[in-house]
Amino acid sequence: DTGVSQNPRHKITKRGQNVTFRCDPISEHNRLYWYRQTLGQGPEFLTYFQNEAQLEKSRLLSDRFSAERPKGSFSTLEIQRTEQGDSAMYLCASSLAVGPVTEAFFGQGTRLTVV
Amino acid sequence: AQTVTQSQPEMSVQEAETVTLSCTYDTSESDYYLFWYKQPPSRQMILVIRQEAYKQQNATENRFSVNFQKAAKSFSLKISDSQLGDAAMYFCAYLGAGKSTFGDGTTLTVKP
Numbered sequence: 001d002t003g004v005s006q007n008p009r010h011k012i013t014k015r016g017q018n019v020t021f022r023c024d025p026i027s028e029h030n031r032l033y034w035y036r037q038t039l040g041q042g043p044e045f046l047t048y049f050q051n052e053a054q055l056e057k058s059r060l061l062s063d064r065f066s067a068e069r070p071k072g073s074f075s076t077l078e079i080q081r082t083e084q085g086d087s088a089m090y091l092c093a094s095s096l097a098v099g100p101v102t103e104a105f106f107g108q109g110t111r112l113t114v115v
Numbered sequence: 116a117q118t119v120t121q122s123q124p125e126m127s128v129q130e131a132e133t134v135t136l137s138c139t140y141d142t143s144e145s146d147y148y149l150f151w152y153k154q155p156p157s158r159q160m161i162l163v164i165r166q167e168a169y170k171q172q173n174a175t176e177n178r179f180s181v182n183f184q185k186a187a188k189s190f191s192l193k194i195s196d197s198q199l200g201d202a203a204m205y206f207c208a209y210l211g212a213g214k215s216t217f218g219d220g221t222t223l224t225v226k227p
Binding site: 033035041044045048056091093103104105106107108109 | 119121150152158159160161162165206208210214215216217218219220
């Protein structure tokens with residue numbers, strides 16, 4: 001297992017375009033998290049899944065953002081009609097939530113630049 | 116809502132010395148977990164140490180230890196015998212009922 005994988009690593013897009021990011025968690029992990037991180041700040045929680053169920057969404061996740069985890073494995077995060085303020089690092093993390101909570105393992109992130 | 120505050124945007128330490136990074140949090144939950152993560156420049160975030168709130172004993176991982184004061188809602192990280200490779204941004208994180216909250220981080224510089 002190579003850990004949490006995120007693709008693409010970098011994405012440059014024009015304002016108004018749609019973008020989609022993918023996250024492949026560690027295979028046996030049932031929880032998957034999405035965060036957004038801007039320069040000099042801590043990760044901001046966006047949403048998380050337990051298996052295929054999306055259990056919580058942050059108010060930061062406007063109606064332009066949508067996340068899916070259709071089969072309880074990989075997840076996608078789509079941003080529609082991108083804005084310059086969407087430029088950030090998007091982090092995915094996974095964990096195994098059975099009994100005591102273990103830590104979340106992070107991917108390397110997808111850096112989005114909206115021009 | 117839970118909040119996590121790291122009051123030290125930047126800290127520096129001499130190699131081989133000890134440094135303590137501060138973290139306070141606010142929550143109404145009684146069962147939760149606290150973590151310190153390290154994020155080197157342009158690299159992914161990795162776990163340094165974790166603490167279960169129901170455990171009174173402070174967690175220790177080699178040169179890293181925490182001072183967990185539940186009543187004061189304080190969770191500081193002590194790095195002993197600092198090494199050049201410890202230079203990074205350190206984030207304190209809270210995990211309650213599913214959702215996690217991170218502080219804004221402390222940038223640690225290690226001077227040779």
